[in-house]
Amino acid sequence: MSASTWSLQPDDRQRLVKGAFAAKEFAYCRYSNFRVGAALLTTTGQVITGANIENASYGGTICAERTALVKAVSEGIRSFTALAVVTDVASAISPCGMCRQVIREFCALSMPILLVPADYEKRLAGGEPDGGIKETSIGELLPDSFGPEDLELPRDG
Numbered sequence: 151m152s153a154s155t156w157s158l159q160p161d162d163r164q165r166l167v168k169g170a171f172a173a174k175e176f177a178y179c180r181y182s183n184f185r186v187g188a189a190l191l192t193t194t195g196q197v198i199t200g201a202n203i204e205n206a207s208y209g210g211t212i213c214a215e216r217t218a219l220v221k222a223v224s225e226g227i228r229s230f231t232a233l234a235v236v237t238d239v240a241s242a243i244s245p246c247g248m249c250r251q252v253i254r255e256f257c258a259l260s261m262p263i264l265l266v267p268a269d270y271e272k273r274l275a276g277g278e279p280d281g282g283i284k285e286t287s288i289g290e291l292l293p294d295s296f297g298p299e300d301l302e303l304p305r306d307g
Contacts, residue, residue, distance in 0.1 A: 158191075162232065167264065167266055169189030173214060173218070181206070185238050188217065190218045190232075202214045213246060215253060216249055219253065230256065230258075232263070233261070240267055242267050244265055244291060250288060259295075263288060263291065264283050265286065
């Protein structure tokens with residue numbers, strides 16, 4: 151995936167990736183054993199993290215991306231610059247459909263979303279310049295999406 155996204159400074163990119171890895175350590179995933187960590191960069195430079203929190207009723211499970219967004223929004227933060235997501239899988243994994251829609255609600259269509267492989271550090275050490283990160287955007291992950299601005303469109307009838 152290759153997105154036409156905003157420029158993300160290398161130090162901000164690294165802080166986001168580190169934040170996602172750190173958040174993953176707090177995942178509560180006793181049912182799937184699939185840890186996910188997410189980190190959001192705000193327009194003020196703050197990094198807000200989230201981990202997936204599973205529930206025995208399954209439907210009550212909250213993904214890492216939504217955890218980070220809900221933490222931010224519930225504190226009055228609604229302007230974001232980038233998002234990083236990491237799992238324990240050696241390939242970059244994309245947010246689920248529900249997370250994509252929530253990301254769409256609060257993030258610009260062109261905002262960078264970094265999908266980070268679990269072996270990111272190993273790849274960097276092996277000479278892979280970007281560590282295997284796939285950079286995309288919610289516009290690419292959720293094309294022809296429905297967003298808040300659509301509620302303002304004129305209606306027939």
